[in-house]
Amino acid sequence: MxxxxxxxxxxxxxxxxxxxxxxxxxxxxxxxxxxxxxxxxxxxxxxxxxxxxxxxxxxxxxxxGAPGTGRPGEGLVLGLLAPSATYYFAEVIRGAHEAAARAGARLVLRVSDYRPEEDRARTEGLLSAGAEGVLVAPGWRGPEDRLAYGDWLAELPVPAVLLERRAEPGSPLDGLDRVVSDHGHGVLLALRHLIGLGHSTPLLVARGDSPTALAVRAGYTEALGTLGLKEPRPVIESVPAEADPEGFERAVRALYEAVRSGLAGAALVHNDVDAIEIVQRLAELGVRVPQDLALIAYDDEVAALADTPLTAVAPPKRQVGRYAAELLVERLTEGGAESGEEAARRHLSLLPRLRVRDSCGAASGHVGPGHSARSI
Missing domain, CATH: 1.10.10.10 (Winged helix-like DNA-binding domain superfamily/Winged helix DNA-binding domain)
Structure with missing residues (x-):
């Protein structure tokens, strides 16, 4: 091979x-x-x-450290379970791999393809392959998957760190270390930017098929409250164009009617691919971005490659992987906390950035607040 x-x-x-x-x-x-x-x-x-x-x-x-003296994680084997090795999670994996290499550890990857019922078996496969600790991003699509396929994570015989997944408060999973992007903060950055440009309350166009999509939706509601705004209309349900052409067309038409009626002049769209395809279809219907509609995409994977480069919220994906791997290495090498006490678990939330391009009609190049870590 x-x-x-x-x-x-x-x-x-x-x-x-x-x-x-x-x-x-x-x-x-x-x-x-x-x-x-x-x-x-x-x-x-x-x-x-x-x-x-x-x-x-x-x-x-x-x-x-000095060469030959051994890194903190020298010789360790770290396992990583991800729902995908492409799009969003490619950067998470890259960050984890870089951190493992710095520590002298080896990273072993398995992919679940968003089949949460297989997460446990794939994680056990990582342990069989020699993993001494695991980074886990379960293939959950919604809260029901977390409830049905989540409890086993808290029973693993090795240290585990959750990646880009939150647990139900007070549940056994809530006692695990985790590193996540603060998507609520990302949504707030987007809405503040659009309102600062003079737009009325932006609409949200979003999927409902992943933890990130659900976090964006929850963040939208929270951001409206923070900004003292009322929801102009319910969230427009987005779906992949290739999987559900009729559903995609309904979403585009709903946004089109909102723009033409004067209800909205700005929108936040999750995710990048949907945003690009929506902009293309709106252009066919006579709605131009940014002239008729200011638009921000969420994820910043391919937003910069659109005909009109899209302003986008960029979760710190690579840093999520890096911080998680560093935390796992620390857990595996700490050898007991000071005073004999078990080290406290950590919940790290990293702040997304706003990358301003051409789709809002604002000057390009502005970058929102950095992705610093904060404990939650």
Whole structure:
């Protein structure tokens, strides 16, 4: 089987960590790849802060400890269960992999394809593969899945960190460590931006088929209350165009009528793909973005690639993966908290950013508040 780039990066990092300093040509020879490939890998890892590069040589970053002395997670195997390895979760996985590599740990991935009934078996597969702790983003689509397929997580025999998933307050799952994006804050950023541009209360167009979509919906209601606004009309139900063309057309027509009637001049749309397809269909109906409708997408995966680059809320996906992996390594290496007390569990909430482009009629380039961590 052909070696993946991630596996090759792991081997490269291990070589540099062992030697302290190495030339790119030497790394290419040891890895069995061309100098061009080795150079590209080094540039990618240096850009992530995993290596230092100077004049054809690479070295282990000083801030990561002395080479050969062992990293905090040296030799650990971390498991990661994700509902998908593409779109949103690709960045989460990348952040976790980078953090694991910095710590000297190996990350093993399994994907559930949003089948929550298979989460437990796939996680047990990670344990069988040697995982000493797990990062878990269950394949839940709604609260009913969390209730039906969630309790087993609290019974795992190894440390576990929830990724981009919240637990019912007071439930056994609520006692686990977790790292999430604060989607409510992201929605508030979007609404404040649109209202600051002089628009009336923005509409929400959103799916209802994922924890992120439900969090965006809840955040919309909360943001309206924070801003002292009333909901202009119920949330417009969005669905994937390819899965339900009629449902997608109903959503577009509802937004079209709201714009043409003067009810709305701004909207927040979850997610990027739906937003791009909605903008395309609205254009066919004679509604232009941003001239007739100011629009913000939620997720910022492909929003910048639309014909009219879309302003978007960007959850800190990569940082979610990184913080979660670092927390898991800490749990596996803490060896008991001070004074003999068990270390307190942590709920970390990371703040999204607003990336302003052309779809609101505002000047591009503004970035909202950073994705700093806060405890909740």
């Amino acid at each position: 052909r070696e993946s780039a991630a596996e090759r990066h792991d081997r490269l990092l291990a070589l540099v960590r062992e030697r302290g300093t190495a030339r790119v040509a030497e790394l290419a020879e040891r890895l069995g790849v061309s100098p061009v490939t080795a150079r590209r890998d080094v540039e990618a890892l240096a850009g992530q802060g995993l290596l230092d590069r100077v004049h054809g040589q690479v070295s282990w970053p000083q801030g990561q």
